[in-house]
Amino acid sequence: MTPASFLVRQVYPYGGDSGFTDLNRWEWPGCAALFVLGIAASRHGWLTGVPDRLWRTSRTLTLAAVGAMAALMLTAGALDKVDNMFGGWGWLALGFAAIESILTVFGPVWLLAEARRHLDRPLRWAGPSVRRSAYGAFILQTAVLIGLAVALRPLPLPAEVKALIVVTGGVAASFALAWQLIGRVPGVARIL
Numbered sequence: 001m002t003p004a005s006f007l008v009r010q011v012y013p014y015g016g017d018s019g020f021t022d023l024n025r026w027e028w029p030g031c032a033a034l035f036v037l038g039i040a041a042s043r044h045g046w047l048t049g050v051p052d053r054l055w056r057t058s059r060t061l062t063l064a065a066v067g068a069m070a071a072l073m074l075t076a077g078a079l080d081k082v083d084n085m086f087g088g089w090g091w092l093a094l095g096f097a098a099i100e101s102i103l104t105v106f107g108p109v110w111l112l113a114e115a116r117r118h119l120d121r122p123l124r125w126a127g128p129s130v131r132r133s134a135y136g137a138f139i140l141q142t143a144v145l146i147g148l149a150v151a152l153r154p155l156p157l158p159a160e161v162k163a164l165i166v167v168t169g170g171v172a173a174s175f176a177l178a179w180q181l182i183g184r185v186p187g188v189a190r191i192l
Contacts, residue, residue, distance in 0.1 A: 001104060004029035005097040013087025014096070026087075030104045037105060041112070050113035058110035065102040072099060136178025136188075137171070144177060145170040 005026075012025040041047060050058075072095050076082045085096040148170050152162045181188045 001029050001033040001101040002094075002098045004032075005101060006094055009087035009093060009097065010089070013083075015086055030100070033101070033104055034108065037108065041109075046109070046112060047116075049116060050109060054109060055113035058106040058113065061102055061106040062110045065099050065106070069096075069099045069103070072096060130175060130179075133175045133178040133182060136182055137174035140177050140181075141170065141174045144174045148173065 008029055009026050014026045016026065046054075072085065072092070073082070076085050076092050081090075081092060084090050084092040087093055145166055148166050149162070152165060155162070157165075183189075
């Protein structure tokens with residue numbers, strides 16, 4: 001991922017303009033790496049349990065990469081060359097791509113293992129309809145959150161209030177919409 005990210009960012013610097021499509025092309029190597037990682041996770045059964053050695057290695061590498069990224073950013077700031085991290089042929093851009101690659105690959109593995117270890121328990125307040133609607137809510141959340149944000153835009157409310165409404169209302173609406181689709185639209189239950 002590091003060489004691919006470094007090379008792509010020669011044309012599309014991190015956070016820069018991706019053309020009229022705005023497809024964040026600077027992130028494509030990371031997206032490809034995560035896609036491949038997802039296939040590996042599925043094939044090796046990591047969704048039911050990440051092996052202990054991989055969990056520990058991922059945790060160590062992720063925490064080291066967070067520290068390295070902080071050091072790189074502080075160094076770039078002290079040199080007044082922060083923009084050089086986001087693209088170009090310098091060592092700052094290569095370091096940024098390398099550290100980001102470690103975070104992109106090992107961070108999700110560590111977080112998956114932590115979630116499996118600490119969050120894999122039934123919630124007393126979440127009945128079968130909530131659990132059954134979770135994946136559908138995940139799929140629908142973007143449309144619901146954006147729709148709610150756009151609907152609240154003309155209202156004369158502080159941004160913090162709107163954000164609270166979008167977060168709480170968006171989650172509830174995503175689950176409610178998923179539950180309705182699963183229960184009332186033929187064939188949706190097989191997909192969601």
